[in-house]
Amino acid sequence: MGKPVVTDEDGTRWITLDRPEILNALSVGDLAVITEAVTGIGPDISAIVLTGTGDRAFSAGMHVNTFADATPDSGRAIISSVRDCVGAIRLAPVPTVAMINGYCLGAAFEMALACDLRVAHPEVRFGLPEVKLGIPSVVDAALLHHYVGLSKAKEIILTAGLYSVTDLATYGLANRIVPPAQLREAVLDLLAPITACTSEVIAAQKELFETWLNHGLQHGIDTSVDVFADLFNTPATLTAIAQYQMTRSRR
Structure with missing residues (x-):
């Protein structure tokens, strides 16, 4: 357990965030691994799926220690790494799916928003807790209002609260909501007609x-x-x- 695990299976690249003991929280080094895994696909890869190890979390986002001693310069470097990673996911030439298996917070929520599609189970919780740390939600949090409308996006960001996938179901944030045991099957079913296209x-x-x-x-x-x-x-x-x-x- 540590850096994200990258595996290829039947034309799909699976990127698994792999620190379950800390809710798959991310380091800056992890972002580089994810970015390389997304941008380094060849013609044999027709889809990318991001998920997390275990049954508690997709990811809690950037580990809070990442920001503990940050300066303006190092803070810029950190958030630039987040921007580049999440941007790579959003701009990938193949369909991207977030298979969300638990808490999905901060930068991980932004990754999920950057994906083309999202599959989650009913107990999933989303949140952007950054304002609690005195820092704003940025980068692909800018996509949130496209999914839930400006008023709800402001509520989610400014309250820094947790929202269940069912709370946000009316906004269509998740393309599929299925029991935990059916997440993988639902992802593959969703991808099948897309990857059949050129x-x-x-x-x-x-x-x-x-x-x-x-x-x-x-x-x-x-x-x-x-x-x-x-x-x-x-x-x-x-x-x-x-x-x-x-x-x-x-x-």
């Missing part, structure tokens, strides 16, 4: 989501037209269309 179209669609988040409506629409047209240069797209036509003709 890697090119999934990467392009994810880039468009990022464009839609960061730019105005018309820019997003115009960019979509260019991305759509460019994919017809991709042999995989032409093959997928032909296969789809063949399937339809058999019905």
